[in-house]
Amino acid sequence: xxxxxxxxxxxxxxxxxxxxxxxxxxxxxxxxxxxxxxxxxxxxxxxxxxxxxxxxxxxxxxxxxxxxxxxxxxxxxxxxxxxxxxxxxxxxxxxxxxxxxxxxxxxxxxxxxxxxxxxxxxxxxxxxxxxxxxxxxxxxxxxxxxxxxxxxxxxxxxxxxxxxxxxxxxxx
Amino acid sequence: xxxxxxxxxxxxxxxxxxxxxxxxxxxxxxxxxxxxxxxxxxxxxxxxxxxxxxxxxxxxxxxxxxxxxxxxxxxxxxxxxxxxxxxxxxxxxxxxxxxxx
Numbered sequence: 171x172x173x174x175x176x177x178x179x180x181x182x183x184x185x186x187x188x189x190x191x192x193x194x195x196x197x198x199x200x201x202x203x204x205x206x207x208x209x210x211x212x213x214x215x216x217x218x219x220x221x222x223x224x225x226x227x228x229x230x231x232x233x234x235x236x237x238x239x240x241x242x243x244x245x246x247x248x249x250x251x252x253x254x255x256x257x258x259x260x261x262x263x264x265x266x267x268x269x270x271x272x273x274x275x276x277x278x279x280x281x282x283x284x285x286x287x288x289x290x291x292x293x294x295x296x297x298x299x300x301x302x303x304x305x306x307x308x309x310x311x312x313x314x315x316x317x318x319x320x321x322x323x324x325x326x327x328x329x330x331x332x333x334x335x336x337x338x339x340x341x342x
Numbered sequence: 343x344x345x346x347x348x349x350x351x352x353x354x355x356x357x358x359x360x361x362x363x364x365x366x367x368x369x370x371x372x373x374x375x376x377x378x379x380x381x382x383x384x385x386x387x388x389x390x391x392x393x394x395x396x397x398x399x400x401x402x403x404x405x406x407x408x409x410x411x412x413x414x415x416x417x418x419x420x421x422x423x424x425x426x427x428x429x430x431x432x433x434x435x436x437x438x439x440x441x442x443x
Contacts, residue, residue, distance in 0.1 A: 330414030
């Protein structure tokens with residue numbers, strides 16, 4: 171009982187729940203046969219990853235994950251599903267086929283086992299645990315050390331959006 | 343969590359699942375979803391390492407930039423997918439064989 175309480179207070183249980191949510195959402199995307207349901211699985215996985223970010227001390231990254239990934243990228247993907255489904259196929263237009271499932275699962279399991287093995291084997295020179303960081307420092311760092319990357323990313327985003335609208339426009 | 347290992351293992355599992363999605367699914371939009379999952383796994387690694395870094399903001403800034411690049415990638419990718427849909431009438435990558443042979 172005391173062990174359970176201590177684990178609960180350490181936050182290990184909540185961390186485990188978020189990890190499970192992220193992995194189960196991703197697995198649902200892998201095994202589902204409907205495009206729209208797969209995007210909902212991706213939503214669950216993104217939420218789990220946002221929770222993991224909070225535990226890793228990145229509160230702002232977590233908020234940005236929810237805003238950019240769930241509010242932007244996922245909505246774009248659902249738009250894409252809506253616009254690219256084949257109307258002639260009728261009811262089964264959202265269905266997809268899974269090919270080479272055994273092959274890809276073998277590769278995925280071996281890849282994750284290999285990466286986990288490497289993670290467990292390697293030694294990290296980690297300093298002791300520090301108190302949580304503040305978003306203020308993140309803003310200072312963004313506007314001083316990495317301001318050039320910020321500007322370049324802004325230009326890249328503008329180029330990508332203009333290019334996307336140009337590619338997707340209707341031909342005369 | 344005061345240890346680095348769980349983050350890295352979760353990110354390894356997510357990365358592998360994203361790879362499996364890219365290999366398995368015969369739909370361009372789902373392949374994009376797999377790429378997003380893999381980028382998410384990389385982001386977890388960056389933020390987890392930044393927790394134990396001397397300058398803890400660096401990894402988080404990297405993660406933010408990766409998110410923005412992913413957003414622009416999805417925008418351009420979806421535009422291209424819509425063009426492919428218009429031209430070939432489907433988005434199954436196995437049926438786009440005009441350049442084959």
